[in-house]
Amino acid sequence: MRTIGFLLQKEFRQILRNRTIRGMIFIMPIIQLIVIPMAADYEVKNINLAIVDHDHSPYTQKLILKIAASGYFKLNKYSSSFKEAFTQIETDKADLILEIPQGFEKNLIRENEQKLFIAINAINGVKASMGGAYIGNIIRSFNNEIRLEFIQPQKIAEVPAVEVVPSNWFNAEMNYHVFMVPGILAILVTMVGGFLSALNIVKEKEAGTIEQINVTPIRKHHFIIGKLIPFWVLGNIIFTIGLLIAWLIYGIVPQGNLAVLYTCTSVYLLAILGFGLLISTFCDTQQQAMLIMFFFMMIFILMGGLYTTIESMPNWAQTVARFNPASYLIEIVRMVILKGSGFKDVMPHIIKLSLFAIILNGWAIYNYKKTS
Amino acid sequence: MKQSSDSIFSSQFFSFVRKEFYHVMRDKKTLLILFGMPVMQILIFGFALTNEVKNSRIVVVDYARDLASQQITARIEASQYFDIEKTILDQKQIESAFKNGKIKLALIFPEKFNDELLHQNKAQIRVVADASDPNIANTLTNYVTLIVQDYQNELNKNISLPYRIDTEVRMLYNPQLKGAHSFVPGVMALVLMLVCVMMTAISIVREKETGTMEILLVSPFKPFLVILSKAVPYLILSLINVVSILLLSVFALDLPVNGSVLLLFAESTLFIITCLSLGIFISIKSATQQAAMTISLMGMMLPTIMFSGFMFPVENMPVPLQVISNIVPAKWFYIIAKSIMIKGLGITALWKETLILAGMTVFLLIISLKSFKIRLS
Numbered sequence: 001m002r003t004i005g006f007l008l009q010k011e012f013r014q015i016l017r018n019r020t021i022r023g024m025i026f027i028m029p030i031i032q033l034i035v036i037p038m039a040a041d042y043e044v045k046n047i048n049l050a051i052v053d054h055d056h057s058p059y060t061q062k063l064i065l066k067i068a069a070s071g072y073f074k075l076n077k078y079s080s081s082f083k084e085a086f087t088q089i090e091t092d093k094a095d096l097i098l099e100i101p102q103g104f105e106k107n108l109i110r111e112n113e114q115k116l117f118i119a120i121n122a123i124n125g126v127k128a129s130m131g132g133a134y135i136g137n138i139i140r141s142f143n144n145e146i147r148l149e150f151i152q153p154q155k156i157a158e159v160p161a162v163e164v165v166p167s168n169w170f171n172a173e174m175n176y177h178v179f180m181v182p183g184i185l186a187i188l189v190t191m192v193g194g195f196l197s198a199l200n201i202v203k204e205k206e207a208g209t210i211e212q213i214n215v216t217p218i219r220k221h222h223f224i225i226g227k228l229i230p231f232w233v234l235g236n237i238i239f240t241i242g243l244l245i246a247w248l249i250y251g252i253v254p255q256g257n258l259a260v261l262y263t264c265t266s267v268y269l270l271a272i273l274g275f276g277l278l279i280s281t282f283c284d285t286q287q288q289a290m291l292i293m294f295f296f297m298m299i300f301i302l303m304g305g306l307y308t309t310i311e312s313m314p315n316w317a318q319t320v321a322r323f324n325p326a327s328y329l330i331e332i333v334r335m336v337i338l339k340g341s342g343f344k345d346v347m348p349h350i351i352k353l354s355l356f357a358i359i360l361n362g363w364a365i366y367n368y369k370k371t372s
Numbered sequence: 373m374k375q376s377s378d379s380i381f382s383s384q385f386f387s388f389v390r391k392e393f394y395h396v397m398r399d400k401k402t403l404l405i406l407f408g409m410p411v412m413q414i415l416i417f418g419f420a421l422t423n424e425v426k427n428s429r430i431v432v433v434d435y436a437r438d439l440a441s442q443q444i445t446a447r448i449e450a451s452q453y454f455d456i457e458k459t460i461l462d463q464k465q466i467e468s469a470f471k472n473g474k475i476k477l478a479l480i481f482p483e484k485f486n487d488e489l490l491h492q493n494k495a496q497i498r499v500v501a502d503a504s505d506p507n508i509a510n511t512l513t514n515y516v517t518l519i520v521q522d523y524q525n526e527l528n529k530n531i532s533l534p535y536r537i538d539t540e541v542r543m544l545y546n547p548q549l550k551g552a553h554s555f556v557p558g559v560m561a562l563v564l565m566l567v568c569v570m571m572t573a574i575s576i577v578r579e580k581e582t583g584t585m586e587i588l589l590v591s592p593f594k595p596f597l598v599i600l601s602k603a604v605p606y607l608i609l610s611l612i613n614v615v616s617i618l619l620l621s622v623f624a625l626d627l628p629v630n631g632s633v634l635l636l637f638a639e640s641t642l643f644i645i646t647c648l649s650l651g652i653f654i655s656i657k658s659a660t661q662q663a664a665m666t667i668s669l670m671g672m673m674l675p676t677i678m679f680s681g682f683m684f685p686v687e688n689m690p691v692p693l694q695v696i697s698n699i700v701p702a703k704w705f706y707i708i709a710k711s712i713m714i715k716g717l718g719i720t721a722l723w724k725e726t727l728i729l730a731g732m733t734v735f736l737l738i739i740s741l742k743s744f745k746i747r748l749s
Contacts, residue, residue, distance in 0.1 A: 020663040028666075032674055039678040039697075041688040043507065048687075089544065090715055092707070112534050118541045123714055125424060125549030126507075127685065132541055133514050143537045150535060160493045160527055162444075162520050166513045168503035169470060179505050187674075195669065199662060283401070286661045287574045291405045294566060294669060295412075302417055307683060308551075309508060311427045317420030335473055338504040345472035 003218055007226030015230055021196065029188045029238050033181070033245045040180045040307070044130040048076040050085040050094035057105035063142050067098075072134045082119075089121050096120050096131050108146070170255075170339050177250050182333040183306045185242040190300055190326045193235045193269055194293055197276025200227055201368075202289040205280075224365050228273050235269040236262070246337075255340030261333065264346060267353045268329045274360030275325070281367040300326035325356045384593055388601035396575075396605045406571070410563045410613045411620060417559045418625040422551035425511045426452050430477040431460040431469060436485035440495070444523055448479070453515045470502050477501045477512045545714050552625045557709035558682025560617050561702040564610055564640070565647050565676055566668070571606050572651030573664040581661055596741055599655070603648040610644045611637075621713075630716030639712065639726065643705040646729050649736035650701070656744050680706045704728050 015021055049067065053060050068075050076094050079085035088094035099117040101107075108114040118135060122128035171178050204210035213223060239262075246252040254261060276293070283289040303310070303317065304326040310318055321327050328349045335341035343350075397403065432448070434441050448454050454477075460469050466478045480498040482488075489495035499516055501509035546553040576599055579585040588598045614637065621627040629636060651668070658664040677683055679693075680702035686694055697703050704725045711717040719726070 020666050024666050036674060036678055039689050039693050040684050043688060046687050090717060090721060108535055113536045115538045115540055118539055120543055122543035122546040122549055123710060124554045125551060128543055129549060136539060139537055139539055147535050160489050162524050163496045164499055164517045164520055165496050166499045168501050168509055171503040171506060174503055174506035176506055288402050290665050291402060295405060295409045298413060302421060308421050312422055312424055313420045331473060334504055339471050341471040
């Protein structure tokens, strides 16, 4: 125990003396947590619309007004030809073209049927399909209004209609920040824990100080524990700072129990720190350690369900995601903070995280050789 | 006289580059990661990342159990968007199912659903969504509405409505709405940027840390070129990476390069040089490898993902952040790569973005050169 005490003292001093690490631990997360959620807004709105109106009738005016009033679209420009509107799409000035044919109003009344042409920039599939759905809805309701002008209302009601009544739980205002902030917090804990621990042992290797530790009678697991605990404490501190920021800036108060949150984060930190240690036992230089960590970090972030859902991925990718400890923390943090999930709800995740922690740390201890 | 000093200069520079190249090639582990990483990432993200929402687990609580409710349920089950969770039968279980993350949406048919539909011509379905993710909630509610509308249209097949406005929708560039179209150019920008910036920054700082930089600096060779020669091997490695990424995206991901491959290659080279300059700048500013890595990874990884525009639309951000996003080089390269690969545009449409990247490079090199001189005196 005394050995560990001394090791801890050494590690804490070393960490806190380092200006870079202090910045990485305290300032970077604060800045990122404040700035990134403002940027991570995936709501589909502000769709830039280019209109090619060959008709110029009162009806088209009415339709265009209706589209503009919906709040999803920004009228970008009236183009005189489709070709001109298409250049707008090419230069990203427009996302969607609505082309109204000549004689639209006249023919609608005379022939009972008219066609509008819509072209959507579909490089981003979501924006395209949501944009298409929005404009489709607007045109449908415009169409109903026109019918009402000509037909008696009760005549239309004779058609059987199913009404879908939606209600949104846990985030009734549909605020995207509420969803993103907890996820980003989980990623920050991951990044700080992973990078700091991966660098730590390698740094001693590169500087040669690890040799000095290796010749002392310090046991392997003492050494690893001495490396783990400081970062574990720091990770929890960052998590706490993050929760405070989420509350002060975004007004997000955890619905669930804080004890659940901290239990999960603590177990998770053991897992991710073990992962960092494992990587550092494989590497000889800080450059290698960073590079490998960077590789995994990209996978952790992009395949953790932070912004694309895991169940929409192909099956093999879902399997990969199951081995991504970050995906569990992201989900837990969101569940507890937003939905107020309790111990019982997150228990399967806690068990998996514990397994990660045991396996990764065990492997790291096994792989750390006192003799080089 | 002038000519001979030039040739001495170039042969010296060349030998420095060769030295650095050997240095990089010797580290097999790093090389393996450097080449393997982009390949793995393009494959994983190209295939796995999708903004589509499908296979969402939902529950249907059917109090009516009549023809209409079952027909609608069958339609929902048949769509690829939904997987119906069968174990939940009661409305009261919905909340706990939301809380343990089992389901994303609940559909509730009231009693006498079919009766109401037939006799009052109006029936309601309640849709409860887990809106902790607002986009998913929105999308799923939209899907349900569309399926129900479809059902309704079929009911009314025989009643033809007058004054019908049809829409013809064409999805440009990406008719199948594949995720790879926006992710591949984005991942390309991300990988190139982080590899170039981080590798250069670290390899220069490492010499500072081990003290070997002093030796290089007292040599008669121009100090700044010493540093420049460290960037050249990474330039070559990155170009190889660009080639492998493009081959993968064409042959594995079916994402064609619609524009000029030559132009794309030239623009990639420009972007790589921008990143290398950024790496040089960071290495001159930082004293330890750890500092260099912190800046290049913690400081740039998330901002690059966030601000380059491939994950989150820049136009949704608050104006100050939109302004900031302009100094992220990856944003400009993402626009360029997307335009050449998918839209098939040429240089005439991209000269502005190209100029910005070139300007950034020149700016970074000039301030690096300036601050480097200050360090020497």
